[in-house]
Amino acid sequence: MNRRGLLKLGATATLSRLLAGCERFVVIDPRVDPELSPITPIGEFYRYQVLGYPTLDPATHEHLVAHEDTALARFDRAFLQSLPARDKEHTLQCIGSSPAVQRIGNAVWTGLPLVEILHALGVSVPPEAVGLRIDGLDGYDAGLPIGDLPSLWLVWGMNGETLPLEHGAPARLLVPGRYGVKNLKWITAITFVDEPHVSFWSEAINGGWSEEASYRANTLVAHPLDGAPVDEGTVRFIGTAFAGEDAIAAVEVQLDGGPWRPATLDYAPGPGVWVLWSIDLELDRGAHEAQVRCTTEGGVTSSLEPFGTDPLGGYDGSMQVTVFA
Amino acid sequence: MTGWLLASVALGGAWTRDQGEVYTKAAVDVYGASRVRVAGELEDSDGRYLGTQVSTYGEVGLSKGHPVQATASVPLVVGAHRTQIYDVFGELPVRATTVRMGDLRLGLQTALLPTAPEAPVALAGELKLPLYANGRVGSSLPTYAELFPRPGDGNIDGTAWLLGGASRGAWFVEGGAGYLRRTEWFIGWDPEGVAYEDGGVARAKVGWRAGPVLLIGAVDAVWAWRPGPTTREALTWSLSGWVELSDHWALEPRVATETWVRNASQGTSGGLGLSWRTR
Numbered sequence: 301m302n303r304r305g306l307l308k309l310g311a312t313a314t315l316s317r318l319l320a321g322c323e324r325f326v327v328i329d330p331r332v333d334p335e336l337s338p339i340t341p342i343g344e345f346y347r348y349q350v351l352g353y354p355t356l357d358p359a360t361h362e363h364l365v366a367h368e369d370t371a372l373a374r375f376d377r378a379f380l381q382s383l384p385a386r387d388k389e390h391t392l393q394c395i396g397s398s399p400a401v402q403r404i405g406n407a408v409w410t411g412l413p414l415v416e417i418l419h420a421l422g423v424s425v426p427p428e429a430v431g432l433r434i435d436g437l438d439g440y441d442a443g444l445p446i447g448d449l450p451s452l453w454l455v456w457g458m459n460g461e462t463l464p465l466e467h468g469a470p471a472r473l474l475v476p477g478r479y480g481v482k483n484l485k486w487i488t489a490i491t492f493v494d495e496p497h498v499s500f501w502s503e504a505i506n507g508g509w510s511e512e513a514s515y516r517a518n519t520l521v522a523h524p525l526d527g528a529p530v531d532e533g534t535v536r537f538i539g540t541a542f543a544g545e546d547a548i549a550a551v552e553v554q555l556d557g558g559p560w561r562p563a564t565l566d567y568a569p570g571p572g573v574w575v576l577w578s579i580d581l582e583l584d585r586g587a588h589e590a591q592v593r594c595t596t597e598g599g600v601t602s603s604l605e606p607f608g609t610d611p612l613g614g615y616d617g618s619m620q621v622t623v624f625a
Numbered sequence: 626m627t628g629w630l631l632a633s634v635a636l637g638g639a640w641t642r643d644q645g646e647v648y649t650k651a652a653v654d655v656y657g658a659s660r661v662r663v664a665g666e667l668e669d670s671d672g673r674y675l676g677t678q679v680s681t682y683g684e685v686g687l688s689k690g691h692p693v694q695a696t697a698s699v700p701l702v703v704g705a706h707r708t709q710i711y712d713v714f715g716e717l718p719v720r721a722t723t724v725r726m727g728d729l730r731l732g733l734q735t736a737l738l739p740t741a742p743e744a745p746v747a748l749a750g751e752l753k754l755p756l757y758a759n760g761r762v763g764s765s766l767p768t769y770a771e772l773f774p775r776p777g778d779g780n781i782d783g784t785a786w787l788l789g790g791a792s793r794g795a796w797f798v799e800g801g802a803g804y805l806r807r808t809e810w811f812i813g814w815d816p817e818g819v820a821y822e823d824g825g826v827a828r829a830k831v832g833w834r835a836g837p838v839l840l841i842g843a844v845d846a847v848w849a850w851r852p853g854p855t856t857r858e859a860l861t862w863s864l865s866g867w868v869e870l871s872d873h874w875a876l877e878p879r880v881a882t883e884t885w886v887r888n889a890s891q892g893t894s895g896g897l898g899l900s901w902r903t904r
Contacts, residue, residue: 321725321757323773325766328707328718336713344715399768402712522713526768540713607767621768 325527334523336538336576338567339389340405342459347466348394348403350501354437354486358462358470361437364489365423372492373421377470380456383420385410388453388474391574393518393542395479395509399607399619402520404540406574409474410457414490417454425449429492434473437486443497443511444475444482451476454487476572477545479513479614509612515544516616517602519551519577519592526621534580537563539619541575541594541602548575549597555581555590563592583625593618638830639745639790639799641736642686642694649683650877650900658892672708674774674890678727679703696732699756701725704774721763721772726756728777734788744791749803753782758813778857781810784826799830805847807856822856824849837869849887858887867900875900 358377365373387408394403418425425446432444432452444452453474456463463469468485475482481501491497502511521539524530541548547570552560567576581590595601603609608617642648656676680700687693704723709716734749759779763770786803807821830843843863849856863881870876877898883891 321723321762323724323763323765324720324722325769325772326720326722328720331714331717334714346711346715400710400771404713520713525710525712525717527766622766 327525327528330525330528331523333536334538336522336540336566338406338569338576339459340407342407342461342464342467345405345407345458345467346392346394346403348396348480349438349440349485351438351440353466356437356465356469356486358465361470361486361488363471363487365418365421365491366489367426367429367492368494372423373418375417375421377456380411380417380454380471383412383417385412385457388455389569389573390453390474390476391542391572392474392480392483393515393574393614395481395513395614396611397518397520397615398611399520399526399615399617402522402540403480404520404542404574407458408460409453409455410460410463411453411455411471411474413450414452414454414473415450426492426494428494431493431496433489433491433493433497434482434484434487435489435491436468436484437488440484440501441497442482442484442499443493443502444478445496446492448475448478477515479509479515481509481513510610510614513614515542515546516608516614517541517543517546517548517594517596517600518608518615518617519594519602519619521590521592521619521621524621524623526623528621528623530583530623530625532583532585532625535583535623535625536578536580537590537592537621538566538576538578539592541577541592543594543596543598543600543602545571546596546598546600547571548594550595551575551577551592552594553579553581553590553592556588560593583623585625587622587624589620589622591618591620639747639788639801640742641692641734641745641747642684643692644686644689646686646694646903647684648900648902649681650898651681652679652877652879652896652898654678654680654879654894654896656892656894658890660891672706674892675705675707676774676894677703678896680727692736694734696730696734696751698730700727702727702776704776706772706774708772710769710772719769719772721769721774723762723773723776725762725776729754729756734786743793745789747786747788749786749788749801751784751786753784755779755781755812759811759816760814778807778821779811779814779816780821781808781812782806783808786826795834797830797832797834799832800828802827807849819855820853822849822851822853824856824858839867839869841865841867852887855888857889858885859883859889860885872904873901875902 362374389408391406397403434442456471472485501508519541523538541551551563554560563577563579593602602618603616606620608615659673678700682698684696707720709718732751737746757776759775762775763773783806786801788801790799803826805824805826827846832841845861848858865879868876880895882893
C-alpha cells in the first residue's frame with residue numbers, strides 16, 4: 301500500500317473511531333474486599349423519599365387512628381415507649397431498586413404489631429372496613445387491604461437506637477411482603493376505610509408504582525461491580541437475594557453461559573429477611589459474565605432478564621455482571 | 626444533555642458573506658453544571674457534569690451579487706458525569722465519561738436586502754444532524770448506562786431564522802428570531818415515548834469595537850411552544866471577544882451562563898477560539 305493509501309486508511313479508521321465514540325467508567329474510591337453485614341448499619345441503610353424530609357419534632361408529633369372521617373384515638377412517642385416493645389428483624393427493599401440502584405437493607409426494628417398498639421389504645425377494627433389508608437407527614441400515602449393488618453408492625457427503634465428522623469421518626473410502618481413504597485415513614489394517620497384506598501403514587505392514578513407492590517424474587521450482585529477489573533484466579537462474588545415472605549431456598553450462579561452452580565447461603569434466617577450469598581469463581585484472563593438467580597421455597601425463580609421485567613412492579617431480575625480479569 | 630449545547634451555532638449572523646469570503650474557527654469550550662431543572666423545579670443534580678467541546682466552524686460565501694453563504698459546525702463532545710451509584714453497601718462515587726461526535730449543524734443563508742450593508746436582513750435555515758446514536762451511549766456497561774452523558778437529544782432538528790442587524794461607527798447590533806422544528810427522527814436509536822415540541826429561537830447581540838478588539842454581549846433563547854417533560858429549553862447570556870492578531874487571524878474568548886433552563890442542566894461555560902478569515 302502506498303503512502304496515500306495508508307493515510308486514507310488511517311483517516312477512515314480515525315473517523316470510524318470518532319463516530320463510534322468511546323466511554324469510560326471509573327469508581328473513584330473502590331471498595332477493597334467488602335463484606336456484607338447481615339444487619340445493615342443505620343448510616344448505610346438506604347433512604348428514598350419522593351417528597352423530601354418533613355420538619356417535625358418526634359417528641360410531640362401525634363399519630364391519629366381514624367375510621368373514615370371519625371377520629372378513634374391519638375397517640376405519641378411517649379405512649380409508644382411506654383409499651384413493652386419487641387425486636388423484629390426485617391428487610392426493606394425499594395420498589396425502584398435495580399442492579400444500578402441497589403436500595404435494600406436489613407435491620408432489627410423495635411416496635412410492636414399494629415394490632416397490639418390498637419388494642420392498647422382500646423380501638424377495635426370497624427367491621428365494615430375493607431382496608432387501611434396510611435398517611436405520612438411528607439404527604440405520601442398508601443393503601444393496604446385489611447387482610448394485611450395482622451402482619452403490620454409500627455416501629456420506633458432501629459438497630460438498638462431510637463428511630464432516626466431520616467428513617468421515619470417518631471414511628472414508621474413495616475409491611476411484610478410488600479416493597480418499601482408501602483412501609484411509610486413519619487406516620488401521621490392510620491385510617492380504616494370502607495372502600496379500598498388507592499395511593500396517589502400508584503399506577504392506577506399517575507402511572508406510578510404497582511398498587512399491590514408485593515415483593516418479587518430478585519438477586520443483586522454487591523461485589524464485584526459490573527464492569528470492574530478483577531484479578532485473575534479466584535474471585536469471590538457476593539450479593540443478596542430476597543423475595544419478601546417467601547423465603548429464599550437456593551441461589552445459583554452461571555459463569556459465561558455454563559452450568560448453574562449453587563452459591564453458599566451465608567445468611568438465610570428465613571421469611572422477610574434477605575439472604576446473603578457468596579461464591580468463589582475461577583477466572584482466567586479476559587472478560588467474564590456471571591448471572592445470579594434465586595429460587596424461593598414457594599418455587600418462584602427470579603426472572604433471567606438481568607434488569608427485571610417490570611420496573612414499576614418492583615425488580616424481579618437475576619442480576620448479571622461482566623468483569624475483566 | 627445540557628442547555629449549553631442548545632444554542633444555535635451554525636449561524637453566521639445578519640451579515641452574509643460575498644462569494645469567496647471565508648471564516649473558520651476552531652474552539653475549545655468547557656462547561657460545568659451541578660444543577661438540573663426537571664418538571665419546572667431547579668434542583669441539585671445527583672452529581673456534577675463537566676463537558677468539554679472541541680468544535681470547528683466555518684462560513685463561506687457562495688454567490689456574487691446576491692449573497693448566499695453556507696455554514697457548518699462539527700463538535701467533538703467529551704462529557705464527564707461525576708455522580709454516585711447506590712449499591713448494597715451504600716453510596717459509591719463514580720465518574721462516567723463519554724467521548725462522542727456531537728450534532729453536525731449545516732446552514733444556508735441568503736441576504737434579503739443585499740444593497741444595505743449597514744442594515745442587513747437575512748434569511749437562514751439550519752439543519753441539526755446527530756453524529757451519534759444515543760442508544761449506544763453507555764452500551765459498554767448496561768447496568769450504569771444511564772450515567773453516561775449523551776452528546777445531545779439524538780434527533781434531527783430544523784430551524785428557520787430571520788436575522789437583522791445595523792452598524793454605526795464602533796457599534797453594531799444584531800437580532801434574530803426563528804422557528805425550531807423538532808422531529809422524532811433519530812439516528813440509530815428508537816426511544817419509546819420520547820416526543821419533542823416545536824418551539825422558538827431568538828438571539829440579540831450588541832458589539833463594540835475598540836481598535837483590534839471587539840466586545841460582544843449576547844443572549845440566546847430556545848423554548849418550546851408547549852413545554853413538556855422532555856423538550857429542553859434554555860436562556861443563555863454570553864460575553865465574547867474578538868481580538869485581532871493579524872489581517873487573517875483572531876483570538877475569540879467567550880464566557881456564558883444559563884440563567885434559566887427546563888429539562889436540562891444549568892451551568893456556566895468558558896472557552897477560547899482561534900479564527901481565520903479572508904479580508
